[in-house]
Amino acid sequence: MASDPDVVIVGTGPNGLAAGVTMARAGLRVDLYEQARSIGGGLRGESLFDSDITHDICAAVHPMAVASPFLRAFDLAARGVEALAPDVSYAHPLDGGRAALAHRGLEETCAGLGPDGPRWRRLMEPLLEHSAGVVGMVLSPQRAVPGDLAAASAFARRALAHGTRLAAAGFRTEEARALLTGVAAHAVGPLPSLASGAVALLLGHLAHSGGWPVLRGGSARMAEALADDIRAHGGVFHTGRRITDLRELGRPRAVLLDLTPKGLAGVAPGLPAGYRRRLARFRYGPGAAKADFLVSGPVPWADPAVGRAGTVHLGGTQAEMWRQETRTARGTATDEPFVLVVDPAVADPGRAVSGKRPVWAYAHVPNGDRRDAVELVRARIERYAPGFSDTVLAQRGISAHEYENHNPNYVGGDIGAGAMTLVQSVLRPTARLDPYTTPLRGVYLCSASTPPGPGVHGMSGHLAARSALRREFGIRKAPPLGPESTPPAAPKRRSAN
Numbered sequence: 001m002a003s004d005p006d007v008v009i010v011g012t013g014p015n016g017l018a019a020g021v022t023m024a025r026a027g028l029r030v031d032l033y034e035q036a037r038s039i040g041g042g043l044r045g046e047s048l049f050d051s052d053i054t055h056d057i058c059a060a061v062h063p064m065a066v067a068s069p070f071l072r073a074f075d076l077a078a079r080g081v082e083a084l085a086p087d088v089s090y091a092h093p094l095d096g097g098r099a100a101l102a103h104r105g106l107e108e109t110c111a112g113l114g115p116d117g118p119r120w121r122r123l124m125e126p127l128l129e130h131s132a133g134v135v136g137m138v139l140s141p142q143r144a145v146p147g148d149l150a151a152a153s154a155f156a157r158r159a160l161a162h163g164t165r166l167a168a169a170g171f172r173t174e175e176a177r178a179l180l181t182g183v184a185a186h187a188v189g190p191l192p193s194l195a196s197g198a199v200a201l202l203l204g205h206l207a208h209s210g211g212w213p214v215l216r217g218g219s220a221r222m223a224e225a226l227a228d229d230i231r232a233h234g235g236v237f238h239t240g241r242r243i244t245d246l247r248e249l250g251r252p253r254a255v256l257l258d259l260t261p262k263g264l265a266g267v268a269p270g271l272p273a274g275y276r277r278r279l280a281r282f283r284y285g286p287g288a289a290k291a292d293f294l295v296s297g298p299v300p301w302a303d304p305a306v307g308r309a310g311t312v313h314l315g316g317t318q319a320e321m322w323r324q325e326t327r328t329a330r331g332t333a334t335d336e337p338f339v340l341v342v343d344p345a346v347a348d349p350g351r352a353v354s355g356k357r358p359v360w361a362y363a364h365v366p367n368g369d370r371r372d373a374v375e376l377v378r379a380r381i382e383r384y385a386p387g388f389s390d391t392v393l394a395q396r397g398i399s400a401h402e403y404e405n406h407n408p409n410y411v412g413g414d415i416g417a418g419a420m421t422l423v424q425s426v427l428r429p430t431a432r433l434d435p436y437t438t439p440l441r442g443v444y445l446c447s448a449s450t451p452p453g454p455g456v457h458g459m460s461g462h463l464a465a466r467s468a469l470r471r472e473f474g475i476r477k478a479p480p481l482g483p484e485s486t487p488p489a490a491p492k493r494r495s496a497n
């Protein structure tokens, strides 16, 4: 009979897979369990509506993946996973056929923003100059003084100016105000807030560097590349296995859970009562109601320039978005929610087959909202792209309430695995010096509920694995992650008794 693996990972989202790569590359035997029939979590893709066209079920756009120190070292491109960034990273249509565009080029963006061009440049240029420092600070365990103080200071000053009501005075034109607020809305919470300001600055400046790419063929390609590497280093996957109790996992030296605090509390009966109470205080954010469409042509945006963008934010003016997002975060449903739309074929023409293409969209709704996404999202798109409904060949919606059935990590449809409040942005999941550890020896959390939080970057998984390598195996050196690198010799295994 095979002995227990060194490491067990529960959940195979990008963070579970990143943890798996890091552990397997350190020469450890890794087993991974996934409740769904396929691996990938937020990276899953499916051919819906009996067509050959792949729809990204969750994540579709990958500015964080391009910037992520873990994924850069892993080198997706060298493994055939191609990031395709559109010329226009994101667009924000307004009523009356107007729109603001964030081009990859800062110059072009500033030129399009008229009197606010110089302000946009002053906002973004210092962040672009210090991009490595900004990314290093945000995509970190967030428990230490930032290494690049110039980057931290540029970032903090701008977060204060654009994450508070001062933001209303930040720009003169409605276009520029809406353009930045649409990015802030990715924080999925009340607006304005310091957390949303930080999100706007991180994603906003990445739009002008690596861009906001989709992956050729769909996000699942990234999951496949990570899984291939794990298998090549001896890792074993068990799909269709929902773990309900840690005791099902035998006696590995380390268990890494790609789960939320609710998931951890559910599988770990041995947790001390005090810690269990702290987990229960962890707050989940608003939900996402997702719609998938198969359409007969590009989205007929009132301003055709919007069609050059991979991602489109539908939220109206800054004041409208502040109102909608704040109401949604407080649990009040609005008929005109913030909606994100992605037309992946703009950057990846191969996703359009015989004139048909996928359109991906979701609305921000109160946690647990039961409304069907399709009508909600369609009405919003129609407002800025009249005639969209006539192009729809097939559609399906997943309500926020239903999302948890697809993936237990999306509690009430919260796709961020925890509200992005200021406290929870820096002290997730609880206030522990090493945020990945739990009171149970050898048991770690590695999901987006830990720093640096949501998004496809794999950093939570990688950083949790580094912590477990240090604490459980005495391995302090980061294992090599690149495709050509040779893993170190396996550390000495614990004897069976």
Ligand SMILES: Cc1cc2nc3c(=O)[nH]c(=O)nc-3n(C[C@H](O)[C@H](O)[C@H](O)COP(=O)(O)OP(=O)(O)OC[C@H]3O[C@@H](n4cnc5c(N)ncnc54)[C@H](O)[C@@H]3O)c2cc1C
Pocket (backbone or CB within 6 Å): 010, 011, 012, 013, 014, 015, 016, 017, 033, 034, 035, 036, 039, 040, 041, 042, 043, 057, 058, 059, 060, 061, 062, 063, 064, 065, 241, 242, 243, 244, 258, 259, 263, 267, 288, 290, 362, 406, 407, 408, 409, 410, 415, 416, 417, 446, 447, 448, 449, 453, 454, 455, 456, 457, 460
């Ligand atoms: C609609 C939607 C759109 C998004 N868009 C983007 C985007 O464009 N760009 C971006 O960067 N991010 C996006 N995200 C967010 C991104 O997908 C998540 O932040 C990311 O997937 C989190 O990774 P994770 O590994 O922590 O968790 P997940 O990806 O959620 O993976 C957790 C895994 O654990 C499994 N699991 C849970 N409980 C158990 C159990 N008890 N036993 C076994 N397995 C279990 C789940 O099935 C799942 O596979 C989106 C998410 C959604 C839902």
